[in-house]
Amino acid sequence: MGDQKESLRKITHTLAMKNEEISNFVCTLKQSLDNLEANSSRVQEDLESEFTSLHSVLDEMKENMVTRIKQERASRTYELQSQLSACSKALESSEELLELANQTLCSSATDGFNQVTDSLHPFRLSLKAKASDNMSHLMVDFSQERGVLQGLKFLPVPATPEIQVSECQVCDNTVTVVWTLPEPDSKIDHYILEHRRTNHEGPPRIREDYPWMVLEGIRELEYTLTGLRFDTRFMTFRVKACNKAVAGEFSEPVTLETHAFTFKLDAASSHQNLKVDDLSVEWDSCGGKIQDIRKEKTRTNSPMHSPARSALMSPKRAPTARPGRDRFTAESYTVLADTMIDAGQQYWEVRFDKESKAFAVGVALRSLGKFDQLGKSSASWCIHLNNWLQQSLTAKHNNKARTLDCAIPNTIGVYVNYDEGVLSFYNSKTKQLMHTFKTKFQQPIIPAFMVWNGSFSVLTGLQVPSLVQSGQRKNSGTSSSNASLT
Incomplete structure (x- = not known):
């Protein structure tokens, strides 16, 4: 009877543990649903904001180009109208002069010939237009930009970096961490490196007292921490890549030994x-x-x-x-x-x-x-x-x-x-x-x-x-x- 009770006690303990695990998992799923709702709303707002910004840029460019066309049209219109006015006045004067010339031909007076000759000088006008009516130089070809916009898609999540333990160095109280990417990614903007002190080799433990220290805005595939004091035996590092919109997953944590002599005064x-x-x-x-x-x-x-x-x-x-x-x-x-x-x-x-x-x-x-x-x-x-x-x-x-x-x-x-x-x-x-x-x-x-x-x-x-x-x-x-x- 005692063995049966002990077995039942173990089964009860196992069920209680499993029940706690399931309850925790249910809480995790509910939190994930809430996070999903909040995150989807956030990215939708960000997308609408980006398109609004893009529309603003296009509207501004359109306004500038329309203004340029209007200015070019006004300038050429002024030149051609001025030339047209001058030619119209010259045409009226030429009709009067033509009548005077016909009268002079019928007359035998010499003074009439000299007057007609002197009156011909103002009519030596250029008969070439001062401005062209061609506006094709202000035409815009949007085929390339249209292709770029049609190819617009969501930024991919950056790949997970991998820390190269063999290339990392620990010396003179500095640590140099080196990492690589599975393949080159031109859209990566920067990296985030995190480190924490520990006295345990291997993956970081949840209940450790030492928090993660964050280093942001790293542009290269390596980083050197200087001026350190190694008052723990190890330091754990992890890194992730970020583009303009999203951050990737952290790399697998790597633990480097930082052995140094540590003591206090007795x-x-x-x-x-x-x-x-x-x-x-x-x-x-x-x-x-x-x-x-x-x-x-x-x-x-x-x-x-x-x-x-x-x-x-x-x-x-x-x-x-x-x-x-x-x-x-x-x-x-x-x-x-x-x-x-x-x-x-x-x-x-x-x-x-x-x-x-x-x-x-x-x-x-x-x-x-x-x-x-x-x-x-x-x-x-x-x-x-x-x-x-x-x-x-x-x-x-x-x-x-x-x-x-x-x-x-x-x-x-x-x-x-x-x-x-x-x-x-x-x-x-x-x-x-x-x-x-x-x-x-x-x-x-x-x-x-x-x-x-x-x-x-x-x-x-x-x-x-x-x-x-x-x-x-x-x-x-x-x-x-x-x-x-x-």
């Missing part, structure tokens, strides 16, 4: 004199930490997440084994990132206040002591800016320092190749190499920062720049000039 690891806000830090001389507790709910106290091992789902971070919020103390004005590095190549940048009394950026092992200052133990490597008494920029590791002979940039780029044991620092604007540590990391490392009487902010979600990668390849075969610090 407020639980910071010195009590540092005010930490996700990716920015400000020195607080009063020693009071003002933290947003709600932000702590999204991350734990220990940087156990590795970008090399990150899955498609949200990263898992284990709770810290160290009690208390204030890890660093005394003169170790340090804060760590919340994500560790245990493989691969990573890159991030740091903008800092050059007026800071002291600032340092680098990496550290998780074993870095709470009293340890960056670069003064074997567990950390860094570039250190000293702005106290005399300004200097040094590379530090294991309490050894080397002064760097280079300009102090506003932003420093940090490159890590964990597998090859390379830590390099760059001028982020020029990509000029400032210093390289070469070592062998025995444990996972964590981005580390120090500031005293100053502030800084971190830029994450950045790919390794092409110039940095090419420079690293060139230097891979050379010996390290910084071996004494490793």
Whole structure:
């Protein structure tokens, strides 16, 4: 009896699910009918508007041509009437002169001959019409236009583009998307490209938080997005073609990997004199930490997440084994990132206040002591800016320092190749190499920062720049000039 009830329960559940699907489909059909009515009315109104506009153009052209004919007729009429009037007057005068000539012939007086001869001069008129009566040059042949109008038909819906994944490029925090059409279409006016961020490979999921971002008015078969920050692992793209009247269907969505190193600053690891806000830090001389507790709910106290091992789902971070919020103390004005590095190549940048009394950026092992200052133990490597008494920029590791002979940039780029044991620092604007540590990391490392009487902010979600990668390849075969610090 129990098995029968369970079977019936399953059947009931299946029927309920099916009933819900049918109900949803009925709602969809009703909405489609409403949309059909509205869309058909809209296109009919658009068609009537276009024909009205076409009629207006023809009426205007007709009016202009009729005016031209009237002007030409009036001009020629004036010329011919003037010539006719002059000839009529000459004809009347010639009859009088003819009678005078006949009388002179009958007379023997010499004065009569001279008078008749002088009177002939005004009658030397041109007997050629000044204007033609031919108006054929104003005739219009509408056969070609009539053929065009008779061939008038609805614009076809543009074909669906296809994104060429093999030609798309993702580098230097830019994405170039390339697509093609099944066949050339001269009536296409522009393309619409949409993209959305995602942490899932494959088709976009309905319940994802990230919305579609729309780019309109694209005239070419490719588009490059610049200035991106890759804070998700993938970006999904789709594109559609549009002519003057209608848009086609979207292409099949294509997902491109946009892997980059992303982290936040771990407020639980910071010195009590540092005010930490996700990716920015400000020195607080009063020693009071003002933290947003709600932000702590999204991350734990220990940087156990590795970008090399990150899955498609949200990263898992284990709770810290160290009690208390204030890890660093005394003169170790340090804060760590919340994500560790245990493989691969990573890159991030740091903008800092050059007026800071002291600032340092680098990496550290998780074993870095709470009293340890960056670069003064074997567990950390860094570039250190000293702005106290005399300004200097040094590379530090294991309490050894080397002064760097280079300009102090506003932003420093940090490159890590964990597998090859390379830590390099760059001028982020020029990509000029400032210093390289070469070592062998025995444990996972964590981005580390120090500031005293100053502030800084971190830029994450950045790919390794092409110039940095090419420079690293060139230097891979050379010996390290910084071996004494490793």
